[in-house]
Amino acid sequence: MTADFAISVLSHVVLLPPMNLFLLMAAGWLLARRWPRLGRGVGGLALGVLVLLCTDAGARLLAAPLESRTRALPPGAAQRSGAQAIVILAAGRIERAPEYGGDIPDRIALARLRYGARLQHETGLPLLVSGGNATADGKVEAKARGMARALHEDFRTPVRWIEAGSATTAQNAQLSAPLLRAARVRRILLVTDAMHMPRAQACFAAAGFEVVAAPTMFESLGRLTPLQFLPSANALQRSYYATYEWMGLAWYWLRAARA
Numbered sequence: 417m418t419a420d421f422a423i424s425v426l427s428h429v430v431l432l433p434p435m436n437l438f439l440l441m442a443a444g445w446l447l448a449r450r451w452p453r454l455g456r457g458v459g460g461l462a463l464g465v466l467v468l469l470c471t472d473a474g475a476r477l478l479a480a481p482l483e484s485r486t487r488a489l490p491p492g493a494a495q496r497s498g499a500q501a502i503v504i505l506a507a508g509r510i511e512r513a514p515e516y517g518g519d520i521p522d523r524i525a526l527a528r529l530r531y532g533a534r535l536q537h538e539t540g541l542p543l544l545v546s547g548g549n550a551t552a553d554g555k556v557e558a559k560a561r562g563m564a565r566a567l568h569e570d571f572r573t574p575v576r577w578i579e580a581g582s583a584t585t586a587q588n589a590q591l592s593a594p595l596l597r598a599a600r601v602r603r604i605l606l607v608t609d610a611m612h613m614p615r616a617q618a619c620f621a622a623a624g625f626e627v628v629a630a631p632t633m634f635e636s637l638g639r640l641t642p643l644q645f646l647p648s649a650n651a652l653q654r655s656y657y658a659t660y661e662w663m664g665l666a667w668y669w670l671r672a673a674r675a
Contacts, residue, residue, distance in 0.1 A: 433469050433659055438462075444461075478659060489629075494630065500602065501576075502605045503620070504546070524633065525563060543567070544596065545564050588620075596625070618668065
């Protein structure tokens with residue numbers, strides 16, 4: 417297990433909302449036994465932050481600064497970009513989907529695939545999909561293979577390269593690089609969702625590529641209405657994802673600073 421993957425697993429389990437806030441509430445309860453005011457303050461703070469992150473308004477506070485660091489491609493820009501290939505990054509998957517007879521890309525991955533297919537149809541550029549996490553016994557396939565199958569069967573889009581070994585965004589770039597360089601590709605259209613784009617773009621730039629960002633799934637551009645100040649599970653999910661991206665950026669920054 418690499419350090420990046422270990423950090424990723426740890427952050428998913430412990431450091432992201434709501435678990436980190438539940439742990440903070442538990443810490444407040446323990447502190448209250450000896451320091452009542454401090455304990456109540458810690459617990460109340462954790463509860464308040466949890467309620468905020470359960471609202472669309474709170475999720476926007478986290479997502480908007482990430483999404484403001486990238487811009488959607490204007491119409492026709494992909495054809496004028498000078499890119500030599502399109503790279504689509506994996507997200508999650510739905511295991512054992514009965515209607516498909518196997519694993520399929522989740523909604524985030526599907527949005528990336530849809531936009532990548534659109535760009536491929538517009539430009540005719542060769543396409544690479546990147547994402548691993550296959551099991552050693554072969555019972556669970558790499559995400560990139562499911563992505564390639566969805567592009568072929570559902571979007572009528574050819575895939576030239578399948579990078580099926582990566583477990584992190586940094587590895588997406590590192591393991592895709594040899595495939596692209598063998599074809600003399602230096603400039604790419606990089607497809608991922610807007611919140612993930614700052615981290616993904618930095619990783620592929622560090623791997624030596626000229627990156628044309630092609631983000632999709634902007635979550636913070638809609639109208640802010642009174643209903644968005646009410647808690648919802650969907651808002652908490654977006655807060656979770658945005659927090660994960662902030663932590664990922666911080667981790668890569670720390671690693672670069674130590675290098």
